[in-house]
Structure formats: structure tokens, C-alpha cells
Amino acid sequence: MDMATAFLRELFLCVALYYILRYVVSLLLPRPSPLPPGPLGFPVVGALPLLGSAPHVTLARMAKRYGPVMHLKMGQFGMVVASTPDAARVFLKTLDPYFSNRPVDAAPVRLAYGGQDLVFAEYGPKWKLLRKLCNLEMLGTKALQSWAAVRREEVGRMLRSMHASGRKGEPVMLGGMLIYTMANMIGRVILSRRVFETKGSEANEFKDMVVELMTLAGQVNIGDFLPAVAWMDLQGLEARMKKLHKKFDRVLSSMVAEHEASKGEREGRPDLLDAAMAIRDGAPEEEEEKLTDDNVKALLLNLFTAGTDTSAGTIEWAMAEMLLNPSILRRAQNEMDGVIGRNRRLEESDIPNLPYLQAICKESFRKHPSTPLNLPRISTQACEKTVPVAAMVSPRCAPTVYN
């Protein structure tokens, strides 16, 4: 046998031995969970460059190809995307204990006091306390009912202001007016006062700040997925976040300071901010969990931002769609004329009798969701459950986490 034949025989034996050993080891070791299907992406950056400027549209298109639950490699991390209601339900309800947290990446760190707010707080006693405060004072069914008069009054002010502009032949800037009205409703509920006395530059600046916050928080920040280059802030997003945070902090700090100074005026009828400040200052004693000054400001930030642009944007879209579809607008007006007449305003109690208007609202939520990718969730532990679906809310999770 010559040298070449001997070498080939050795090589063949080595390769065969390698595959036999690999097969045996794979039988002995636990198998890695198969990930849901998804695009391959590129080395290092993964699917990041595929997302484009409207990730929710790209992801919806991908879901048609890969199914309701997809896995995307996003830089250094894995991300699971659920794209149907059934799939989302699995993550948000069935697997809720695994996915009850949200990723605290650059946006909450820079904008929400290091994620010390209600939206990004880790699931636990502090989150429960913040949630309890909001439900008791503002968002629970009982609280919502008790604030009906505030909503009625503020909508009345907005309509009168629109009417006055119309009479003078001035254009009505609906988006700004809605944000300003929502902010005043929220201000009255949580601070016992309106936050904008007049429409104008102050309200416009606040609107711009809220829109900037939503825009920054909604963008895919490369540094969140490639921590090694995060310091470079390649898109300049973190620099903008820091600048915006300073502006918000000035407004929120002065709100808290004013509230402290006027505490005596609300003796016996504390509002949400009074209750939060009392817990921060050590009362009531039965409350074991305490809040910091940053927790209090971050909560105010959540409520003012989560409640203004979302509601205002949805209403603005509904109006725009009706103006583009006059037959729908006419049918909604006819329904209201039949149920309410022309001598009084629509009341919240009329809504059950206005099914067409309700359908318009639902269609606006469907067609123009204010947060199309929802808020991401992150798994806190490896999730080895098999789920009968696909699709999720766009959470970012460790690549080993999902089966």
C-alpha cells in the first residue's frame, strides 16, 4: 500500500470516527429545543437589517411566510414574534408567568428613570404597589366611574374651543387639542388640577415631547441588540433620549414640588400623587414596600405619556378615516341623530346604544394600533413548554429560552 492510499484510509477512519462519536454524544446529551422558524439573517447582526423603517409591517409580511410564531436572531439575542391573537394569547395568558417582565433596555433606562416606572418595573412587590395605586385612584372600574364628570367637562371645553376657532375661521389642530384635553383629564385625576390652562405654545411643547418619547421608544436601537457597540450610539438615539429626559424631569420635578407645596389645600381628599408621595415619605405604615422620588416621577411620566398620544392618535385616525369615507361619517351622524337628537351632547351612557360608532372605534384600534408591536416582554426563565400556536408580542428573549 503506497503512502497516499494509507493517508486516505486514515482520513476516512478519522471522519467516520468523528461522525460516530458526534452521533453517540448527541444521543447522550439533552437535545437543544428547536426554535420556531424564521429568517436566517446575516452573521453578527442577524435579522436586524431586514426590519426596515416599519418593523411591524416587515414582521407581518414575514409571519405570512414563517407562521404565527417566528424566531429572529437580533444581533446577539433571540426574539420571538407572535403574530396572531391566538399566539399572543399564549404568551400573554398561558405563559404569563414566564413572560411577565419587559426588557429594560436603553429607552426605559434613559427615559423612565432606569426602568423604575410601572411599565418596566420587574414583576414583584413594587410593581404590585404601583399597579394598586393606579387601579385604586385612576384605572379601576370604580375609579373610572368616579371620574366621569371630569371627562365630560374636559370634552366640553375642547368642543367649545373648537367651535370658537371654527367661528373665527381658524383651523382646528385636532391632534394637539386631543393631547391637550387628555393631559388635562389625567392631570385632574392624578394631580387635582389641569396641567394646561390655555392651548398654545406650552401645550404644543408638551405634545412634541410626548410624540418624541413615543418615537424614540418605538425605534429599534442597534445598541440594545449589539451591546459591544452600544457605547457608539450609532443612530444617536440615546443622546436624544438623554436630552428629552432632562426636559421631562424638569416638568415632573416641578409638578411634584408644586404638589407638595399645595398639600394643605387637599386635606382629607388626597389624589393619586398625594398617595404616592405619602408612601414615599413612609406612610401609611402598613405599606411594606416604599417608593423613591424617581418611582413617583416615573409613574407620572407613565400616566401622562401612556394616556395622551395613544388616545389622541386613535381618535385622530378615526376622524381622518371618516373624512376619507363620507358615507361612514354620514351613517355615524345618522345613528347619533336617532339616538341622541340634536339638542344635547353624546354622554358615555349613550355608547351601548350606538353600535355603529362602537364598530368605528374598534376598526380604528384594529387599523391604526397606537403600539403595533405592543410593549415587548422578556422571559425570566427558560420556557420549555410546547405551545399550540405561533406568534407573539415581539418579546426579546435569550435564544435558548423558547421552544
Ligand code: HEM
Ligand atoms: C387608545 C388608548 C390606549 C391604548 C391603545 C393603549 C395601549 C396600551 C398597550 C398596548 C399597553 C401594553 C399592554 C401589555 O403589554 O400587556 C398599555 C399599557 C399601559 N397603559 Fe395604555 N393604552 C391606552 C390608553 C391609556 C390611558 C388613557 C392610560 C392612563 C392614563 C394608560 C396607561 C397604561 C399603563 C399604566 C400601562 C402599563 C400597565 C402595566 O404594565 O401593568 N393607557 N397600554
